Amino acid sequence: MNILISGMGLIGGSLCKALKKYTEHKVIGYDINSDVEKLALSENSIDQIFNGDYSNIDIIIICMYPEICEKYFYSIISKIEKYTLVTDVCGIKGEMSERLHQSAISHGVEYIPIHPMAGKEVGGYSNSSADLYIRANMVITPFEDSDRKKTEILSKISENIGFRKIVITTPQEHDTMIAYTSQLAHIVSSAYVKSPSLDKECGFSGGSFQDMTRIATMNEDMWTSLFMQNRKNLESELSILIENLEKYRETLQNNDSEEMKRLIKEGTNLKLENLKKRIGEPN
């Protein structure tokens, strides 16, 4: 198949490299930065720089920040062939994907959103890697009227480039879960570095501190957009976390060792159950 990757940052660049490394598909690359396009071609991360011709393109994978993705989508939707499958990798689905869905329907084009659950704390093509998706999770969120065969194509390609678990779900369920598994973690990490103690931590930390603060560096435009589009779900998860943290605080204030043991044991048991479920699962 001919696959156009639009936007070759960390996610798009890694898709290009992975498709080249693990499949026989023809990879066409587009980026707003022509230096990235040239570099990707010279590194054989793509077969061809996109020349503006949408004919003979089987799949377009849009790998841009949500707002830019939406604008780009509207700018190309009337130019593409009816057989072209369009997808995007945005970290939030919900309302935006419904708007794109309606736009796709009105142009007789199939659009099925995806979300590769992989990333790094650093972005851009220069940090992309052919193996970013090895053993990662892929979430595909077709609509009720989506073509099942097209969903299967996306699923198959995902498998081929290394994804181990592929979840097919609704955009709504995706957004609910992502608020917990990804967005909340980013907020915690961002808040964690705001203690005055940060300044003196060198020499006093081990792996826990690193794990807790690894993702504190975020692109504020992209993440604000992701957070705000999912703010009800995220606010709900954040409230649950704050409420739980307050229980530990109260227990410390009360100097209540028995209750602290119970709180810790409860967390241990939940995590152990979670680990059991994940045996053989990615990550």
Add this chain to the structure above:
Amino acid sequence: MNILISGMGLIGGSLCKALKKYTEHKVIGYDINSDVEKLALSENSIDQIFNGDYSNIDIIIICMYPEICEKYFYSIISKIEKYTLVTDVCGIKGEMSERLHQSAISHGVEYIPIHPMAGKEVGGYSNSSADLYIRANMVITPFEDSDRKKTEILSKISENIGFRKIVITTPQEHDTMIAYTSQLAHIVSSAYVKSPSLDKECGFSGGSFQDMTRIATMNEDMWTSLFMQNRKNLESELSILIENLEKYRETLQNNDSEEMKRLIKEGTNLKLENLKKRIGEPN
């Protein structure tokens, strides 16, 4: 030197293995579980099982949970030679180390606490490793009247078994910092798994979720003891974190994108500054 490791769990077992792998010191092992002693000897993790004779022992490193460590310390302090340096690896120093210090003085023995900043989310001798301390931080907390040469000996051994940064500080400063770099992280991890969403996370998570919840499994007796002995510092850090998390929540509630960008950018800048300071630092 002849070094007695008392308690061969994750930390003590790793010390035995590291001393054997990277130094010429004679390693004598003691554990309440004689099967662990025999296994360690058979694996050459120690040179000898402790036979109850405290003569000719240069250093005793107590690697037990805080409360057990304190009882053990009192039980041996009158039996050991005046030249024997005693240390312990407890994750909290403060009041307990001052009590042990006074006891050591009254017996004419030198006691200098240490805290190797390394660990795993799983404990016990079976999870110990000779390379646990490679590139890790070591904190040594001598008292005002401590023998500098003895502190240097501990520092040198730490270097020899792989520690990269060795911090000499007071027990009070250690406890203040550890509340932030380690204890708070454990509470966050423990609280994070208490969302009802945990049950459905499989397939929806990437590295962020794993990093955030890795240390949620804790031995509740040890960690309760560590938390409670440091509860003022820990409560203070926990309050700072909750207050910061509330800012993100309020911003979501207000649908205030500009403020969210500012909050995220602030976190990014703090983390980047922190990373700059750590260039060439462990972890």
